[in-house]
Amino acid sequence: MGTSLHPLVDNGLKKGDANKSGGKLYCHCASNKVEVTLTGDVAHNHACGCSKCWKPSGALFSVVGVIPVDQLHVTANGNKLHIIDKSAAIQRNACKECGVHLFGRIVTEHPFKGLDFVHVELSDSEGWQEPQFAAFVSSIIEQGFEPEGIDAVRKRFKEVGLETYDVLSPPLMDLIATFTGKKNGKLPSKL
Numbered sequence: 244m245g246t247s248l249h250p251l252v253d254n255g256l257k258k259g260d261a262n263k264s265g266g267k268l269y270c271h272c273a274s275n276k277v278e279v280t281l282t283g284d285v286a287h288n289h290a291c292g293c294s295k296c297w298k299p300s301g302a303l304f305s306v307v308g309v310i311p312v313d314q315l316h317v318t319a320n321g322n323k324l325h326i327i328d329k330s331a332a333i334q335r336n337a338c339k340e341c342g343v344h345l346f347g348r349i350v351t352e353h354p355f356k357g358l359d360f361v362h363v364e365l366s367d368s369e370g371w372q373e374p375q376f377a378a379f380v381s382s383i384i385e386q387g388f389e390p391e392g393i394d395a396v397r398k399r400f401k402e403v404g405l406e407t408y409d410v411l412s413p414p415l416m417d418l419i420a421t422f423t424g425k426k427n428g429k430l431p432s433k434l
C-alpha cells in the first residue's frame with residue numbers, strides 16, 4: 244500500500260526520550276507562526292483515524308497525545324487561533340490561516356478534562372513519546388477509505404508494533420466508563 248498512515252508511523256517508530264521535558268509547536272504559516280510551548284512530554288500518544296483530528300496532508304491518520312493544561316502555553320500569535328467547533332467535547336484550536344490544529348481543550352465535565360490534545364509533529368524538536376496504539380481505525384472508511392483495504396491498514400500498524408482499535412484503547416475506554424459509572428451512581432464516587 245503506497246498511502247501514508249502518518250509520517251511518524253510509516254517508517255517505523257522512533258522511541259521517545261524518557262527525559263523529554265517539553266518543546267515548542269508551530270503552525271504551518273510561513274510567517275507569524277502560532278507558537279505553543281509545552282513544558283512536559285505528551286502521554287497516551289496515539290494515531291487517530293477519526294474525521295475531527297488534524298492530519299498532515301496525505302496522511303490517513305492523525306497522531307495526537309495529551310498534556311496537562313498547565314503545561315501548555317500559547318507563546319506567539321495566539322490571535323490567529325479559532326475554535327473549530329465550540330460544541331465538540333474537544334475544542335480544537337486551529338490557525339485561521341493555515342488550518343493546523345495547535346491544541347484541543349476539554350472544557351466540559353469529561354473524563355479527560357484538564358488535558359489538552361496536541362500533535363508533536365508540529366515541533367522542531369525530537370524525543371517526544373512515540374505513538375502507543377492506533378485508535379478509531381474504522382473511522383477512515385467514513386472519510387472515503389475503501390473498506391476492502393482496512394485490514395491492510397491494521398496489518399501495517401501491527402508491523403510497526405502498534406495495536407489497533409476502533410474506539411480508544413481498553414485502558415482509556417475503562418477510564419471513560421469508570422467516570423460514567425461514578426457519574427450515574429452505579430459505581431461509588433470514591434474508587
Ligand SMILES: N[C@@H](CCC(=O)N[C@@H](CS)C(=O)NCC(=O)O)C(=O)O
Pocket residue numbers: 291292293294295296331332333334379382383385
Ligand atoms: N467516527 C467518528 C468518530 C469521532 C470521535 O468520536 N472522535 C473521538 C476521538 S478524537 C473523540 O473523542 N471525539 C471527541 C471530539 O471530537 O470532541 C468520526 O470519524 O468523526
Ligand SMILES: [Zn+2]
Pocket residue numbers: 270271272276277323338339340341342343
Ligand atoms: Zn498558521
Ligand SMILES: [Zn+2]
Pocket residue numbers: 291292293294295296305379
Ligand atoms: Zn480523533
